[in-house]
Amino acid sequence: MSEKCSATKRGEYWATVRANKQIGERFYRLGLEFSGAGAEAFARVQAGQFAELDLSSAALPSAETIPQELVDAAGRKILLRRPFSFADVDTRDDRTLVDILYCVVGPATLRMTTLAAGGSVSVIGPLGNGFRVPDGKKTALLAAGGMGAGPLQHLAKILTADFPQIDAVAFAGAKTAEELPFERRLDKIAQQLEFSLPEFARYGVRSLVATDDGSAGFAGPVTDCFSEWLGKSDLAGESMVIYSCGPEQMLARVAEIAKTRNIDCQVSMERRMACGIGICQSCAVECRVADSAETVYKLCCEDGPVFDSKEVVF
Numbered sequence: 001m002s003e004k005c006s007a008t009k010r011g012e013y014w015a016t017v018r019a020n021k022q023i024g025e026r027f028y029r030l031g032l033e034f035s036g037a038g039a040e041a042f043a044r045v046q047a048g049q050f051a052e053l054d055l056s057s058a059a060l061p062s063a064e065t066i067p068q069e070l071v072d073a074a075g076r077k078i079l080l081r082r083p084f085s086f087a088d089v090d091t092r093d094d095r096t097l098v099d100i101l102y103c104v105v106g107p108a109t110l111r112m113t114t115l116a117a118g119g120s121v122s123v124i125g126p127l128g129n130g131f132r133v134p135d136g137k138k139t140a141l142l143a144a145g146g147m148g149a150g151p152l153q154h155l156a157k158i159l160t161a162d163f164p165q166i167d168a169v170a171f172a173g174a175k176t177a178e179e180l181p182f183e184r185r186l187d188k189i190a191q192q193l194e195f196s197l198p199e200f201a202r203y204g205v206r207s208l209v210a211t212d213d214g215s216a217g218f219a220g221p222v223t224d225c226f227s228e229w230l231g232k233s234d235l236a237g238e239s240m241v242i243y244s245c246g247p248e249q250m251l252a253r254v255a256e257i258a259k260t261r262n263i264d265c266q267v268s269m270e271r272r273m274a275c276g277i278g279i280c281q282s283c284a285v286e287c288r289v290a291d292s293a294e295t296v297y298k299l300c301c302e303d304g305p306v307f308d309s310k311e312v313v314f
Contacts, residue, residue: 143223171210
């Protein structure tokens with residue numbers, strides 16, 4: 001993964017469902033398998049890129065399993081595809097396997113829970129531009145808020161495999177321990193060694209957890225944990241790069257920290273991306289024009305979702 005993302009041939013492909021595992025009260029990890037042209041296209045996907053899934057024909061789960069707050073919305077027709085990034089990508093012979101981390105928040109993701117092994121789903125992708133690795137960096141800091149953990153897991157894997165000279169540290173936060181989108185956390189000794197999350201530890205990447213209510217790890221916002229860690233570090237700002245994905249308020253704070261410490265920073269923005277290919281114009285992100293007081297609007301799906309943090313107007 002170089003400074004510029006390598007080109008991928010986007011298109012509509014059919015994927016076979018490998019697994020759809022529940023890992024929390026509302027969190028699932030969907031495994032898909034591509035073959036043929038789809039396998040070739042998704043084998044080269046960048047961390048931070050995404051795909052649009054067609055969930056219009058997926059069935060509803062049984063009535064008793066539908067969360068009460070989604071009962072009224074459950075029956076709505078799903079007209080538009082939904083965007084999802086990748087938590088993992090793996091190539092095996094002529095197949096490409098991808099994992100998608102998702103949370104049940106509405107009628108589409110509710111139906112998504114019924115996708116079963118052996119079934120199939122239409123996928124458009126790979127879409128957008130992912131994270132980039134600038135030359136000369138020695139440390140990568142991965143800051144995730146809530147569901148932003150997915151693409152940063154994928155990035156951790158790529159950094160470990162392709163950039164062994166870079167030391168990576170991940171920071172993952174949520175409001176409570178129950179809202180951390182991970183299967184499990186390691187024991188106290190592992191946490192003291194900064195290996196709190198197996199999803200990052202599997203790549204040899206250190207990780208720290210923060211919860212707003214203090215129910216796990218650092219007590220407070222993940223940005224406070226992140227800032228505190230940086231305050232104790234003697235690393236030079238120009239040797240580091242920050243990658244962040246999560247709620248926009250969190251991204252704004254990460255961008256502010258990066259600017260104060262003169263650290264390169266890339267943020268993955270979230271917008272309603274109805275088409276994913278720049279036609280509907282519904283995912284505008286206000287961005288600064290270099291060496292000017294003017295701003296322009298760029299499309300999250302085409303120009304992003306990953307942007308330089310200095311470019312975004314929060």
